[in-house]
Amino acid sequence: MAEGFTPLLAALARPGRPSSDYDLNPETDLPAGRVLRPAGVLIVFEETPAGLQLYLTKRASHLRHHPGQIAFPGGKVDPADDGPVAAALREAEEEIGLPRENVEILGVLEPHETVTGFLVTPVLARLVAPFTPRPDPSEVDEVFTVPFAHLASRRFRVESRRWRGRMRHYYVAPFGPYYIWGATARMLRALCDRMGR
Template identity: 60%
Template sequence: MSEAAQNLANRIAAALKHQGGDSSDFDLNPGTVLPEGRKLRPAGVLVPISVAGRVPRLILTKRSSALKHHPGQIAFPGGKVEAGDTDACAAALREAWEEIGLPQELPQIIGCLPKHETVTGFSVTPVVALIGEEFSVYPEAGEVAEVFSVPLAHVLQPDNYIIESRRWRGARRRYYTVPYGSYYIWGATARMLRGFAARMEK
């Protein structure tokens, strides 16, 4: 790993140690009342940062428009924790292999961001990792429409985030977006990235 990549790894590791609680899709909607005793399904997503090129880039996916949940949305590689997974980190690595062809031994895991609760009932652990080598991308047929990357600096700049809103289940729901070119990054992905940006800014 280059000196620049190692410096980035050290900065991220320090940022992940900062105090701060979990996040949720409801953070910008303080009036939302969530049911007591709700059971959330554990999930893990990989926040893969490629340091193989001149500038660090965040790898993301665009979900297939045919999917039942979050069709066409931009997301991290990842999914629910299956019976064979030891933890959310293992689930994130397995799903990244299945969804984009990222070899499980390639990511250098730096640590985890706080858990994030989604409107679909998942408790998501975002696993931050550096990817030091190029790899052949194989989007999972039927699930992943596109694999692309954005400069890490773009999503780590708090000024690039916009709060927007729309009607959802009869109420006005507010959420973060961090657009990049033709890519509309919003919802849970943008909220987790906003938390990452806040930690890196400290």
Template identity: 60%
Template sequence: MRPKVSDLFAPVAAGLNAPGDPTSDFELNPGVFVPSTAKVRPAGVLVPLIERNGALNVILTKRSSALKHHPGQIAFPGGKVDPSDADATAAALREAEEEIGLPRDNVEVIGYLPTHDTVTAFRVTPVVGRVLAPFELRPEAGEVAEVFEVPLAHLCDVGRYSIQGRRWQGRTRYYYTVPWGPYYVWGATARMCRVLADRLAP
């Protein structure tokens, strides 16, 4: 029997209520990379969950290679909190509408993951939301190269995660990865996904 949509989201909502510490790009690189002394800028990203054939998928984007921050990387829709945004949740919903065409009134916020500090001096609030109805994808030209979906079950399988490293600013930086097909999900996005996986682990 196909699960009811409400049944699919209930375990996610329950897992989001668990306590947890903030994460950062620095935790795998102690003493090598340190947080910037510059002012940390608040940001919000949406973790959009959509029901597909009795299961949940996560919507992700591939950022344009022309962007200043994190070009070409896999990311959740989102961005910095603008003065017009009430908070990080408002920023995440606004950016998702601008970046992929997901109307903000088509999202039910079901919870949050711990904040994540990036090497680019953003403090990101991951907002987990249920997409209420199908919508027409409209990738924002110049910012979003692709929009795709990954099964939540894939991202919640901790065995699919690994820690890898690459040279950055003359030193080796370590980070989480969780590849999906041709998409190399790594860094802050993979770390936030790993937190979600840990929250939903049986």
């Protein structure tokens, strides 16, 4: 495996801890006995001469939920999926045209709870064969890459906005015209924390 993946593999070997959209909002009252829907997202890295590149999507602007937001390819676990890894691979194939045989699974991070009631498993993978992104226009407006060094160098900050009558705090990691925030930024922050950066 390429040397650029060594820090990621080392991070996966370290213990981590679950994260959630509530990490920066500890005063939130979570209902007892809430049922979370399992989901998986694919965090795909490609080794290039300039270093590791991370694939992200810009969700379609006409979507009912999270329109125009930056996200990983992925989604809820369907009955036919064998868990969140299978769901992440299937969704990546559907959303951005990434064949599952073009990636190698490196491991998973601890699940992330979202305010929308999902328990999302981040699945780390490396691209082992080239592919040409083909965004599904019903779900994705754009597929792009971000240098992982941009995120690993701790480009995260905390911002706030009013949501459901109270201020909600969340991580952001802007990159050029792309506003990476919310659950996507929190999962990336969790990865960088495990890398000790």
